[in-house]
Amino acid sequence: RKEVEQDPGPFNVPEGATVAFNCTYSNSASQSFFWYRQDCRKEPKLLMSVYSSGNEDGRFTAQLNRASQYISLLIRDSKLSDSATYLCALRGSSYKLIFGSGTRLLVRP
Amino acid sequence: GAVVSQHPSWVICKSGTSVKIECRSLDFQATTMFWYRQFPKQSLMLMATSNEGSKATYEQGVEKDKFLINHASLTLSTLTVTSAHPEDSSFYICSATLRGPNTEAFFGQGTRLTVV
Numbered sequence: 293r294k295e296v297e298q299d300p301g302p303f304n305v306p307e308g309a310t311v312a313f314n315c316t317y318s319n320s321a322s323q324s325f326f327w328y329r330q331d332c333r334k335e336p337k338l339l340m341s342v343y344s345s346g347n348e349d350g351r352f353t354a355q356l357n358r359a360s361q362y363i364s365l366l367i368r369d370s371k372l373s374d375s376a377t378y379l380c381a382l383r384g385s386s387y388k389l390i391f392g393s394g395t396r397l398l399v400r401p
Numbered sequence: 402g403a404v405v406s407q408h409p410s411w412v413i414c415k416s417g418t419s420v421k422i423e424c425r426s427l428d429f430q431a432t433t434m435f436w437y438r439q440f441p442k443q444s445l446m447l448m449a450t451s452n453e454g455s456k457a458t459y460e461q462g463v464e465k466d467k468f469l470i471n472h473a474s475l476t477l478s479t480l481t482v483t484s485a486h487p488e489d490s491s492f493y494i495c496s497a498t499l500r501g502p503n504t505e506a507f508f509g510q511g512t513r514l515t516v517v
Contacts (some may be wrong), residue, residue, distance in 0.1 A: 326505075335494055335508040336445065341466055378446065386450055386458070387498050389506050393444040 293318050300381055306400055309370045313395045315380030316362045321385035324383035327354055329376045330394065336379055339365075349355045370399045404428055404495050406507025414516055416484055421427040422480045422512045424495030430475035431497035435506075436468075450494075451478040485516040 298315045303318075305311050328336035340347060341364050346355040353366040363380055377394040384390045414420050424434055432453045437445040446474040449470055451457040457470035469481040482489055494511040 321512055333492070333511075333513065335450075335511045337503050337508075387433060388450055389496070389498075390447065391437075391445045 293366040294321060294392075295384070295390050295398060296312050296382060296392040297312060300393055300395060302398050304398045304400060305370055307370055307372060309399075310366065310368045311366075311397065313365045313378055313380075313397075315364070315392050316360075317382055318356075318361070319382070319384075320361060322384070322396075325356055326381045326383075326389070327352075328381055328391075330378040330379055331337050331376050336391075339378070342355045348396045359365075370397075372399050373399065375399045405495065405507045405509045407495055407512055409512055410510055411513040412515070414514070416486055416516055418483055419481055419483045420485055420514060422482075422495075422514075423482070424478045424497075424509050426476045426497045426507075427477055429497075429499065431478075432475060434472060434478040434495055434497045436470065436478075436480050437494045437496070439494065439511075445494060448480075455480075477503075480487045482514065485514070487516045490514055499514075 296317050325342035327339040329339045330336040340349050340354050342354040342356045351368045355364045375395045375398050379394045380392045381389045406425045408423045436448045436449040438448050439445045447460050448463045451470045451472040453472045459465045471477040491514050492511050495509040496506045498506045
């Protein structure tokens with residue numbers, strides 16, 4: 293089983309829609325979780341860290357469910373500019389980041 | 402935030418030649434850097450952990466003799482793809498992390514390698 297698994301999508305949604313991504317992980321000892329955004333042919337950029345209590349940044353909300361070993365990302369009021377691939381990641385041993393395969397989001401007019 | 406610079410951003414080389422990719426932390430000292438590879442429509446796969454002053458730690462399935470990593474200073478790590486073949490064509494990205502469990506990872510801009 294992969295350490296981190298994501299639905300590859302694509303998710304094709306209209307502008308203004310709310311969309312949610314889930315990411316499951318296999319190592320229950322994992323402590324740090326992140327959501328990254330990656331545009332085509334670019335490096336990933338940190339969208340937000342995921343805290344146990346859940347956290348919100350504008351239209352984006354991230355949550356962690358340790359019991360079920362998944363993290364989620366909710367995007368409200370989708371914009372065209374949100375079209376990208378969203379990668380979840382967890383911090384493994386020696387501070388290395390382990391990435392999921394990414395979920396592609398397409399926001400259409 | 403911290404800045405990591407990667408060079409070159411793209412390179413085309415002939416099969417059988419070697420290519421060196423540089424990763425520099427510009428405003429902080431990185432005792433550890435990471436090298437990833439990403440094939441089209443796939444995720445970033447960790448290749449190796451580069452440790453300043455010591456040997457790199459390679460992930461399972463990554464050939465250490467083919468992907469040479471040197472981390473001679475606290476601000477520079479290099480990845481050399483030796484005897485490159487077309488199947489090595491990929492997007493290579495480095496990152497560096499400040500110490501601590503919840504600290505952000507900073508990525509270089511990536512290097513798109515095409516072997517012809």
